[in-house]
Each structure stands twice: as structure tokens, then as C-alpha cells.
Amino acid sequence: MRGAAINWTLRVYLLLIFTFVFAPIIFSVIFSFNSDRFPTIPLGSFTTGWYAKIFADSEVWEAARNSLIVSLCTCVLATILGFCTAYSDYRYNFKFKGPYLALVLLPPTIPLIIMALAMLAWFSKIGVSGQLWSIIIAHSVLTAPFAMAIIRLRLNQIDPNLEPAAWNLGASEWRTMREVIVPFCKPAIISALFLTAAISFDEFAVAWFVSGLNKTIPVLVLEIVQGNIDPRVNAIGTFVFFISMTLVILAQLFFLARLNTKAAAHD
Amino acid sequence: MSRLNAYALTWRLPIIIWQILFFLGPLLFMIAMSFFLVKNYRMIEAFEFKNWDKMLSRGYVWDSYWLTLGMAALSTAIASLVAFPAAFFLAFKSSENLRRWAIFLLIIPFFTSYLVRTFSWYVILAESGVINALIGNIGLGPYTMLNTKFGTIVGYLTLTLPLVVILQTVSLANVDKTLIQAAQNLGCSPWRTIRAVIIPAAKAGLIVAALFCFILSFGDFVAPYYLGGSKPPTLPILIIDTTKSGQQWPRAAVVAVMMMVTLFTIAFASIILAYRKRASK
Numbered sequence: 001m002r003g004a005a006i007n008w009t010l011r012v013y014l015l016l017i018f019t020f021v022f023a024p025i026i027f028s029v030i031f032s033f034n035s036d037r038f039p040t041i042p043l044g045s046f047t048t049g050w051y052a053k054i055f056a057d058s059e060v061w062e063a064a065r066n067s068l069i070v071s072l073c074t075c076v077l078a079t080i081l082g083f084c085t086a087y088s089d090y091r092y093n094f095k096f097k098g099p100y101l102a103l104v105l106l107p108p109t110i111p112l113i114i115m116a117l118a119m120l121a122w123f124s125k126i127g128v129s130g131q132l133w134s135i136i137i138a139h140s141v142l143t144a145p146f147a148m149a150i151i152r153l154r155l156n157q158i159d160p161n162l163e164p165a166a167w168n169l170g171a172s173e174w175r176t177m178r179e180v181i182v183p184f185c186k187p188a189i190i191s192a193l194f195l196t197a198a199i200s201f202d203e204f205a206v207a208w209f210v211s212g213l214n215k216t217i218p219v220l221v222l223e224i225v226q227g228n229i230d231p232r233v234n235a236i237g238t239f240v241f242f243i244s245m246t247l248v249i250l251a252q253l254f255f256l257a258r259l260n261t262k263a264a265a266h267d
Numbered sequence: 268m269s270r271l272n273a274y275a276l277t278w279r280l281p282i283i284i285w286q287i288l289f290f291l292g293p294l295l296f297m298i299a300m301s302f303f304l305v306k307n308y309r310m311i312e313a314f315e316f317k318n319w320d321k322m323l324s325r326g327y328v329w330d331s332y333w334l335t336l337g338m339a340a341l342s343t344a345i346a347s348l349v350a351f352p353a354a355f356f357l358a359f360k361s362s363e364n365l366r367r368w369a370i371f372l373l374i375i376p377f378f379t380s381y382l383v384r385t386f387s388w389y390v391i392l393a394e395s396g397v398i399n400a401l402i403g404n405i406g407l408g409p410y411t412m413l414n415t416k417f418g419t420i421v422g423y424l425t426l427t428l429p430l431v432v433i434l435q436t437v438s439l440a441n442v443d444k445t446l447i448q449a450a451q452n453l454g455c456s457p458w459r460t461i462r463a464v465i466i467p468a469a470k471a472g473l474i475v476a477a478l479f480c481f482i483l484s485f486g487d488f489v490a491p492y493y494l495g496g497s498k499p500p501t502l503p504i505l506i507i508d509t510t511k512s513g514q515q516w517p518r519a520a521v522v523a524v525m526m527m528v529t530l531f532t533i534a535f536a537s538i539i540l541a542y543r544k545r546a547s548k
Contacts, residue, residue, distance in 0.1 A: 010356035017353045018372065021429055024387035025379055027397065031390065039390055041400040081282050088279045100279075103286045109534070110294075111486020113503040114523045118293035121300050121516055126292075141289045144282065173274045202380055205488070209510070221382050225493065229390070237383030244378045 025241070032234035039231065050235035059220065060236065066132060067201055067216040074139040075197035081140060082147025082192055087181065089148075090155040091163075105145045115142065116209035123210055130212025138210050139200040146199065147192035154188030155181075198244055294527075301520035308514055322521040327499065332525065335501040338416065339485040342423035346431045346480045347473070349424070354435035355461070358442075370436065373429040384425050385489050392418060392494070414496025422490020427480040434479065438472020439465065474541035478534060485530060502526050 032051070036044035054060045085104050089097070107115065119138050123129035128137065158181075166176040182189075204218035211219060217240060224230050304313045322328050357366045376384070391397045392412040399409040412418055442465055450464045466473065484490075488503035497504050502522055509519040 007356075007360055010352060010360060014353045014356055014369070017349070017428070017432065018369075020424070021373065021376055023391065024384040024425060025376065027391055028383055028387040031387070038393075038395070039397075040393075040395055041397050081285060084278045085282045088275075088282075092275060092279070094279075100283070103291065104282055107286075107290055109482060109530075111482065111503065111526065111530070113486055113488055113506055114297075114526060115293070117506055117510055117516070117519055117523050118297035119289070120510070121520070122289075122293035122296040125296060137289050141286065144285075198378055202378075204380075204382060218380060218382060221380065221386075225382060225386050233383060233386050237380050237386075241379045241383075245375070248378055 028234045029238045029241075031231055032238040034231070037231065038229055050231045051239070054232050054235050054239070057232075059215075060217075063215045063217045063220040066214050067218075069132060070135045070139065070207070070216055071197040071200040073133070073136045074143060074200040075193045077136065077140040078143040078196040078200075079147045079151075079189060079192045081144040082149075082196075083151050083185070083189065085144070085148045086151040086155055087177075089152060090158075104148055107142050108145055112142075112203070112205040116206040119206060120209040129210055130214075132211070132214045134210040134212070135207045135214070135216065138206045139196075139203060142203065142206065143196035143199050147196050150192045150195065151185055151188045154185050158184055194247060198247070201240070201244065297520045298524055300517050301524050303517045303520075305515060305517060310516060318517045318521045322518055322525075328505070328522070330499050331502050331505050334499055335485060335491075335503075335526075336529065338419055338423070338491070338495075338501065339481050342420055342427065342484040343477050343481045345420060346424055346427050347435075347477050350428060350431040350435050350476070353432050354439050355465075357432075357436045358439035359447075366436070366440075370433055373433050376425075376429045381426055382489060385422055385493050388418075388421055388425065389413065389493055392421065413494060414498075416495065419491045419495030422494040423484040423487060426487055426490065427483050430483070431476045431480050434476035435469075435473060438469040438476070441472070442468045471541040474537050478537045481533060482530060485526065 030043070031039040033046055033048065034043050035047040035049065089101065094100075115138070119134075120129060123134050123137075128134050162180055162184075163176055166180050167173070171179065202218060204216075204222050207216050208219045208222060215223070217236065221233055221236055224233055299312075300310075301318055302314045302316065304311045304315055304317060357369050361369070393399070394409050394411060394413070398412070402408045402410075412421075446464055446468060447460060450460045455464065486503055488501065488507060491497060491501040492504050495501075500508065502525070506519045506522050506526075509515045509522065
């Protein structure tokens with residue numbers, strides 16, 4: 001009896017934690033359809049006006065275009081860098097491997113606001129600040145570790161004899177890479193692309209500092225929020241949330257489908 | 268195996284060049300910049316301790332410093348304590364299926380904008396907001412929650428709690444189940460099993476979770492600015508104000524270096540604590 005009581009208490013507790021975590025997300029969706037400028041309970045009437053407002057706003061479209069370019073370029077760049085590093089770590093032992101890995105993996109442990117200031121100053125010094133690709137460079141540094149981690153985990157699962165087997169059969173290292181390693185890592189490469197794109201799409205501190213006048217969506221949100229209470233933020237947030245969730249779910253479905261076909265092939 | 272050839276270098280070099288140029292470069296330059304001078308709104312490369320003297324002798328900088336440190340520590344303590352029962356349940360008491368779903372759900376917040384979530388809290392916690400409207404119905408309140416330390420902590424937890432629960436769950440789930448059974452067979456009470464067996468066994472993971480929570484809270488400017496009212500400002504807000512409005516990049520760099528030294532000290536101490544062998548009894 002006592003065990004069951006504790007079990008149920010813990011269940012309720014978990015539910016409370018989920019309430020705390022999801023309350024702001026759910027309320028933001030609700031408020032985005034609510035007519036009041038300052039939403040409270042009881043709610044005002046239902047409206048899609050805030051959406052109409054953001055879709056009619058050229059500034060929002062401009063920011064969406066910038067965000068799309070930045071996250072697409074970032075994910076490709078970060079995944080390539082991450083793949084190279086993961087493969088180096090998997091295949092080779094070399095001197096200074098510790099510092100090498102530290103150099104790659106440290107960026108996420110440094111607060112973004114510090115990276116933002118450091119990158120702003122350095123990019124101005126070497127003359128690459130205030131451009132859209134300043135954000136791309138910055139984001140690739142910040143997200144490459146995540147790509148590296150995902151791909152490295154996948155490489156852990158590879159049969160260590162697979163590569164030597166290909167060499168013995170006369171394939172060059174390059175050909176083995178192309179026909180054995182890369183296909184094996186493909187699911188991880190795709191998740192890395194999605195994950196790094198998602199991180200880049202949401203990042204605002206560094207983007208705000210180094211972007212100059214090229215605002216991305218989160219930077220635009222930051223500026224709107226600084227002004228006043230404005231439910232457009234909820235509309236933008238909800239819209240972006242559903243797009244990223246769709247991407248994440250599509251990525252999941254893609255893998256599940258692949259896994260199932262694999263399992264079927266094994267049967 | 269480690270013979271250097273074109274093939275090996277192709278995979279090893281890109282990240283080295285990239286990180287030196289765009290990660291190490293900025294950080295080292297920022298440290299150097301903290302010694303630069305500003306004259307007529309232009310930065311002059313120099314090696315003077317003026318910024319350091321100025322910043323370290325100002326009372327408001329230290330007020331900000333202790334506030335940021337204290338709030339981040341409080342956030343870490345609260346997040347670790349609040350997350351633990353949930354992580355404990357997910358690791359030991361829940362079904363495999365529920366655990367997988369819970370972790371999936373806890374990842375969702377990472378794909379939503381932290382800014383939008385904070386803005387949502389702003390509206391929920393406001394004087395005439397959702398919470399005060401709800402408790403007003405039963406004749407309580409209104410309470411002031413915005414522009415208080417409470418608001419800041421709510422914001423910090425929004426950022427960190429999902430991550431702390433996930434990390435704690437993973438580290439608790441990795442505890443050797445036979446250890447727990449052995450303790451119970453030897454007559455250990457549930458509380459004592461948690462305290463004397465489970466927590467020490469999962470120590471490293473729990474400390475790493477707390478460390479991430481500290482780093483995220485310490486460096487966050489959104490929660491203390493929008494929910495905490497920024498009076499006094501925390502160090503990240505100080506960096507933004509000094510950079511954006513004051514054009515005093517070198518002074519902002521001083522604050523950033525102070526933050527980095529603090530973080531490195533704390534990270535180093537936690538890692539030693541996490542991986543120290545327990546003294547044999």
C-alpha cells in the first residue's frame with residue numbers, strides 16, 4: 001500500500017514538472033489566437049489577427065529568409081566539420097588528441113553572451129562582422145560539437161573490421177570512406193543536420209551581436225519583446241514551433257521507416 | 268596508424284583551423300581587449316590596466332557579481348532538488364515506455380524559442396496575468412511576481428529544468444540495480460538506500476547536471492532582464508549594456524573575463540568533486 005501511495009505521489013509530481021515545463025509553450029499557443037493585447041483569464045475572443053499581422057509584415061519575411069539561410073548554411077558547415085572530427089577521433093590516435101578534442105567540444109560550455117562579445121570584437125577586427133555569414137561562421141563553431149557527438153556515437157557502432165576489409169579487397173581509403181563509412185553514418189549525418197539547424201534557428205545572443213542589420217527571427221523577437229507587450233511574439237513563436245516540430249517528427253519518421261525496412265530485410 | 272598523410276590531414280585539419288580562427292581567436296582577443304583603451308569612442312590597442320582598475324573598484328560591478336553568482340547557485344540548488352524526485356521516478360519506478368515518452372517530451376522545449384517561453388511567463392506572472400486572475404477567484408492576491416528574484420528563478424528553471432531532469436534520469440538509470448537490491452536485502456531503509464547507495468553511485472552524473480544548470484543560469488540574460496527586472500543587473504546584462512549603449516567594449520571584456528574565470532574555477536572544482544574516488548572507510 002505504502003509503495004503504491006509513493007508511486008502515485010511521484011506520478012503527480014512528474015505531472016507538475018511537465019505542467020511547469022509546458023505551461024509557457026501552451027499559453028503562448030493559446031495567446032496567439034486571443035484577441036486581447038494583454039491576455040489574461042477569462043480569455044478574449046478567438047482571432048487569427050496576429051497571424052495576419054505577421055504574414056503581412058515584410059520585416060518578418062526578411063527575418064525568416066535570413067534565419068533560413070543561416071540555419072541551412074550552418075547545418076551543412078557544422079555537420080561537415082563534425083563529421084571530419086568524429087572520423088579523426090574514431091580512426092586515429094595522435095599526439096595532443098586531448099587538446100584537439102577540447103578545442104572542438106568546449107564552445108557549448110562557454111556562455112553565449114561571452115562568445116557573442118568575443119566574436120563581435122574579433123570579427124570586427126578581422127573584417128567579417130555585420131554580415132549574414134558572420135552569423136553562419138559563429139553558429140558553425142557553436143553547433144559543430146553537437147554534430148561531432150552524434151556522428152561519433154554512430155561510429156562507435158561500426159564493426160572495426162569493416163574498413164580494413166574494404167582495404168584488403170583493394171578499395172582505397174577514399175573509396176572506403178565514400179562507400180562504407182559515409183553510408184554507414186548517413187542516419188547520424190541527417191540527425192546532425194536537423195539538430196544543428198534547429199539550434200542555429202533558435203540562437204539569439206550571438207546572432208544579435210554579430211549580425212549588424214541582418215536580423216534573424218529570434219533577434220527580431222528579441223527586439224519586439226524589448227519594446228512592449230506584443231502578441232505578435234506568440235504568433236511568431238507558435239508558427240516557428242510547429243515548423244520545427246514538423247521537421248523533428250519528419251526526421252523521426254524517416255529513421256523509423258528506414259529501421260523498419262532494415263528489419264524487414266533482415267527477416 | 269598515426270602516420271601523417273593527405274587522407275588523415277583532410278579529416279583532422281579543418282576543425283583545427285576553423286576553431287583557432289573563430290573560437291580560440293575571439294576568446295584570446297577578448298582577453299587582450301580587456302587591456303585596450305577607448306578614446307573618442309574608438310578602441311585603441313594598448314596594454315593598460317585602466318579598465319580592470321575601473322571595473323574592479325566599482326561597487327555596482329561587485330553587486331552584480333555576487334547577485335549573479337548567488338542567483339545561479341540558487342537556481343542550481345532548486346533545479347537539482349526539484350528534478351531529483353522526477354528523475355528518481357523515471358529511472359526506477361516508471362515503465363520503459365513512460366520513461367521514453369517523458370524524455371521525448373522533455374526534449375521538445377529545446378526546439379521552442381526560450382525567448383518566446385520567457386515572454387509567455389511574463390504574461391502569465393504579471394499583476395493582471397493568468398495566475399493572479401486564477402487565484403483572484405478564490406480571493407487571494409494579487410501578488411507581484413514580475414521584477415522579483417522569484418521571476419528570475421522561474422526563467423532560469425524554464426531554461427534548465429528539462430535538461431537537469433534528463434541528465435539526472437540518465438545517470439540514475441545507469442546505477443547498478445544489483446547494488447540497490449543488495450542494500451535492501453541488507454535491511455537498508457528506502458531513504459537510506461537513496462542517500463547511501465544511489466546518490467553516491469550516480470554522483471558524477473548528478474554533479475554534471477548541476478554544473479550545466481549553473482553555467483546556463485550564470486550566462487543567461489533573458490530571465491533576469493525580462494522577469495527579474497534587472498535591478499541590479501546581472502553580469503550578462505552588464506556586458507550587453509556596456510557593449511551596446513556604452514560602446515565600452517574593453518570594459519565589457521573585463522566583465523566577460525571575470526565570468527570566465529569564475530566558471531572555470533567552478534567547473535574545475537565540480538569535475539574534481541565528481542570524479543574523486545571516495546575515501547575508503
